[in-house]
Amino acid sequence: xxxxxxxxxxxxxxxxxxxxxxxxxxxxxxxxxxxxxxxxxxxxxxxxxxxxxxxxxxxxxxxxxxxxxxxxxxxxxxxxxxxxxxxxxxxxxxxxxxxxxxxxxxxxxxxxxxxxxxxxxxxxxxxxxxxxxxxxxxxxxxxxxxxxxxxxxxxxxxxxxxxxxxxxxxxxxxxxxxxxxxxxxxxxxxxxxxxxxxxxxxxxxxxxxxxxxxxxxxxxxxxxxxxxxxxxxxxxxxxxxxxxxxxxxxxxxxxxxxxxxxxxxxxxxxxxxxxxxxxxxxxxxxxxxxxxxxxxxxxxxxxxxxxxxxxxxxxxxxxxxxxxxxxxxxxxxxxxxxxxxxxxxxxxxxxxxxxxxxxxxxxxxxxxxxxxxxxxxxxxxxxxxxxxxxxxxxxxxxxxxxxxxxxxxxxxxxxxxxxxxxxxxxxxxxxxxxxxxxxxxxxxxxxxxxxxxxxxxxxxxxxxxxx
Numbered sequence: 254x255x256x257x258x259x260x261x262x263x264x265x266x267x268x269x270x271x272x273x274x275x276x277x278x279x280x281x282x283x284x285x286x287x288x289x290x291x292x293x294x295x296x297x298x299x300x301x302x303x304x305x306x307x308x309x310x311x312x313x314x315x316x317x318x319x320x321x322x323x324x325x326x327x328x329x330x331x332x333x334x335x336x337x338x339x340x341x342x343x344x345x346x347x348x349x350x351x352x353x354x355x356x357x358x359x360x361x362x363x364x365x366x367x368x369x370x371x372x373x374x375x376x377x378x379x380x381x382x383x384x385x386x387x388x389x390x391x392x393x394x395x396x397x398x399x400x401x402x403x404x405x406x407x408x409x410x411x412x413x414x415x416x417x418x419x420x421x422x423x424x425x426x427x428x429x430x431x432x433x434x435x436x437x438x439x440x441x442x443x444x445x446x447x448x449x450x451x452x453x454x455x456x457x458x459x460x461x462x463x464x465x466x467x468x469x470x471x472x473x474x475x476x477x478x479x480x481x482x483x484x485x486x487x488x489x490x491x492x493x494x495x496x497x498x499x500x501x502x503x504x505x506x507x508x509x510x511x512x513x514x515x516x517x518x519x520x521x522x523x524x525x526x527x528x529x530x531x532x533x534x535x536x537x538x539x540x541x542x543x544x545x546x547x548x549x550x551x552x553x554x555x556x557x558x559x560x561x562x563x564x565x566x567x568x569x570x571x572x573x574x575x576x577x578x579x580x581x582x583x584x585x586x587x588x589x590x591x592x593x594x595x596x597x598x599x600x601x602x603x604x605x606x607x608x609x610x611x612x613x614x615x616x617x618x619x620x621x622x623x624x625x626x627x628x629x630x631x632x633x634x635x636x637x638x639x640x641x642x643x644x645x646x647x648x649x650x651x652x653x654x655x656x657x658x659x660x661x662x663x664x665x666x667x668x669x670x671x672x673x674x675x676x677x678x679x680x681x682x683x684x685x686x687x688x689x690x691x692x693x694x695x696x697x698x699x700x701x702x703x704x705x706x707x708x709x710x711x712x713x714x715x716x717x718x719x720x
Contacts, residue, residue, distance in 0.1 A: 302349070331349060343372040347472070355681075364426065373475075397426060425477075432480070453473075454472070455472070455473075572644060596648075
């Protein structure tokens, strides 16, 4: 990709402007084959999550609310099929993707880019009316690259301070995708990012007993579309939104941001490839413990809820703060975010998928009793690994008869370090999508997404997502 130039300003090039140049000049031919293949699976995974999310109570509320915001040409609400303005649809569709803690995850950036970039790009497909699959793919890759890189400046640090990175860093994923869809020039892209980024907001206290965490990426997606559309009209944003020393995104949300992540080998090293998929419907910080316990249960089938005396989970301080708090059955969000619940229900059911998280299951007396046997311990060994070891765990199961089994897991199944197979991703998609669509429709949607670069009219995707 040729190095672009910002011709509309004499101001010194900044990380924000370098990213804006990248977005504006990025083209389909710049997408490496392996990135193209991976982003299509990101579409598949995200849209499967969205279809399932549209059936959930909070998904239905958001659908109703989005319709109340007004009718008009723009984009379809997935699953429902109603057309609403482009500024409204991302709120619903982004919420759907994140609705059950199963959406894709960039491990280091602590961001779920699919729930921000894909709804933001899709929101402009019908608005523009002449979008093919290549244009849509290009916009989404741009969104993933920018969002993940912003997250990498200090996603875990944001989390420790109580911010939800998908609600903060995610605005840049959405803003980049929307700006690319609209083919904004570099300077207008700067403003699109500056408008999107100043809307960043999301508090991690939402994980304890609320529906609102589900909505965080939807608001990010909406912020990105706002930013790009306003920029087309000449509305200006913060030109140095990422690097401003006072009130800039990084200086505000992160104590010691590493700005080198924003531009290091930009366009050569693709962070999209480091986006993983989640096999379990819970917070990503819980997955390593699930993997560890699953292995113990597989290798030692005699282990069961009745003969377990104690489970100790050694991990990072960030993980203990994020998911290791005492469990109380306040909501399904609470359960999915809580490490003790997830480990306890796996021990009882020996499975962990969507049917393990229900209004009934999160209040089961046997599960509640088992959570009292689980201890989460901050371990300096994992702290020493930095962000690379953020999800690392050493899980020990101690039985009543004195036997004990231990399993250490540094990287979760589904992460970039231990990826799910393509067939595993497709199986997950089919299970989730079939909750809404007929089998022939699921097969058609899958085939369309696997061949997205051949699609002449991207509006067909929205139609296929309607029951």
